[in-house]
Amino acid sequence: MEHNPQKTAEELTIGNRLALAKAISSIENETQEGEEILRLTEHHTGKAYLIGITGPPGVGKSSLTSLLASRLRKENKKIGIIAIDPSSPFSGGAVLGDRIRMKPHNSDENVFVRSMGSRGALGGLAFKTAQASRLMDAFGMDVIIIETVGVGQSEIEIARTADLVVVALAPGFGDGVQAMKAGILEIADIFAVNKSDLAGADKLAAELSGNYADRSNDTPVIKTNCLTNEGLEELLNEIRRLKKSMLESGIFIKRRNERKEQELKNLIQNIIKRRTEAAVNEFGGIKKLLEINGGNVFQAAETVEKKNRR
C-alpha cells in the first residue's frame, strides 16, 4: 500500500471511498499514517451526527441499522455505518449475516459500511471507533451509525462515542434484567423494542417505560419491527426530537467535548507510548535493557526515564 497520508487525506475529504477505506485500515492497524490522516482532516469534521445502536446479540440491530440507513437515504443523507464485531472481523456467522443484510446498500455510493473487530485491546476499540467515525465525518457523511453488540463494558464505551444512543432489545433476546446487569440500560437515550410481533414485546416495552427496578425512567420506548417497518418512522422522529432537545439543553456539546477530551488523552498516551517504545528499542528491547541493568527492573526503568528526559 502506498504511504502518502497527505494524498489520502485530500482524496478522503473530496469523497474518495478507496481513500476512506485505506484511512480506516490505517487506524485499525494503529499506524502513524492513520493518525497523520486524522490530523490533516480534523478541520473537516464536526458536521456528522453520530447514532449508536447497541443491545444484546440477536435483537436485530443490523436490520434496524440497515432500515434506518435506507430511510435516511430517502432524504439524500450520506450514511456511514461502523459495525463492531467483538470476535473477529470479516468472518463468523453474525458478521456474514450483517453483511448480507447490508446488501441493499452495496451499490449505493452514499452509504459506506465498515466492520471493525476487536483484535487489539477492547479499550482501544472505542478509541479506534471514534477515529473511524471522525474519518467518515471528514469524508462528508451526514449521519454515522455505530452498531455494537451490547455485551460488556467495551461496547458501552463505544456507544458513548455517539451523540445519541439507541438501545435495542427484543423479547426473549437478552431481556431487560440482563441488559440492566450489563449496564446497557443506563446509556440509552431511546429504547427500541424490536421484533414487536413477538410475544412479550408489549410487556418488555411496558417494563422499560414504567419504573424499572426502583428506577424512574423517562427514556422514550419505541416498538419497532424490521419486517413490517413498524415504528421506524417514529424512531427517526424521536431521534430528531432528542437531537434538537440535546442541542438546546447543551447535552450535545457537553458529550462532544467529553469525547474530545477522551480522544486527546488517548492521543497523548499514544505519543508518549511511542516515545517510550523508541527509548526501549534504543537499548535493544526489554530483554536487553534488563540485562544491561543486571536484572534490576527499577534501575532499567530509570535508565529509560533518563534517556527519555534528554
Add this chain to the structure above:
Amino acid sequence: MEHNPQKTAEELTIGNRLALAKAISSIENETQEGEEILRLTEHHTGKAYLIGITGPPGVGKSSLTSLLASRLRKENKKIGIIAIDPSSPFSGGAVLGDRIRMKPHNSDENVFVRSMGSRGALGGLAFKTAQASRLMDAFGMDVIIIETVGVGQSEIEIARTADLVVVALAPGFGDGVQAMKAGILEIADIFAVNKSDLAGADKLAAELSGNYADRSNDTPVIKTNCLTNEGLEELLNEIRRLKKSMLESGIFIKRRNERKEQELKNLIQNIIKRRTEAAVNEFGGIKKLLEINGGNVFQAAETVEKKNRR
C-alpha cells in the same frame, strides 16, 4: 500517614510488619512512594518462592492455603499470603470467611496475610500483586502464597506472577470443563482435587489425570481434603519436586525473567502515564488544553508533544 519511603524501606527489610503493611498500601494506592519503596528494596528480593493457588469459587482455596501455610510453619518458614478478592477488598462474605479461616495465623509473627481487591483496572491488579509479593520477599518471607479466584483472564495473569501454580478444583464446584473454558487448566503445574470426600472426586481426578478433551496431560493430580489433611503432605512433596525440576530445567529462571520483563514494561508504562499527566497539567488540564487549541485535538496533542520534547 508519614511519608518516608527510605525509612519504610529500611524497616521493611528488617522485618517490621507495620512497614510492610504500609508499603503494600502504597502499592495498592499507586503512589510514587510505593514505587520508591520497591526500588529501594529490590536488591533484597529474589529469595522467596511464590506459589499461586487458583481455581473456581467454593473449591476451598483458602483452606488449602491456610493448611499449606501451617505445614510450612512447622519447618519454620516465614510465610506471606496474598488473597485476591475480585469484588471488593476487606468486605463481602467470601473474604470475611477467608479471614476467619486464616485466624490460626493471626497471632503468628511469621505469617503475614494481605487481601488485595480489584479496585482499579484488573490488568493492574496482576502488577500490584507482583509488587506486593516483591515487598513480602524483601521483608524476608521464604514462601509467598498468592490465592486468587480463578474466574477469568485477570486471575490467570495474577497466577502467572507465581513460580508454580496449583489449580484447585472440587467435584461440583466449577468442574473441569468450566475451568477449561476459562483457560485455568492450561496454567496448572499441579492439580489439587480438593474436598476429596465428596462424590465425584475420583472421577474428576481421573479426568484430569487422563487425556482430557483431546489433550494429553502429565500435570500431577493430588486429591486433598482440608478436613482430614489428606493429600496435604503429598501436595507439598509434589511442590518441592516440581520446584527442583523447574530449577534444573531452566523453567524457573525463564518464568522469573518473563515476570521481570512484564514488570519492567509496567513500570515504563507508569512512567509514561505520569509524564503524560504532568504534561497535561502544565497546561491546566485536558479541558483547558483543548480550549487553548480551539477544540482541535491533534493541535492540542501536538502542543503537548512540543512541550515534552523540550
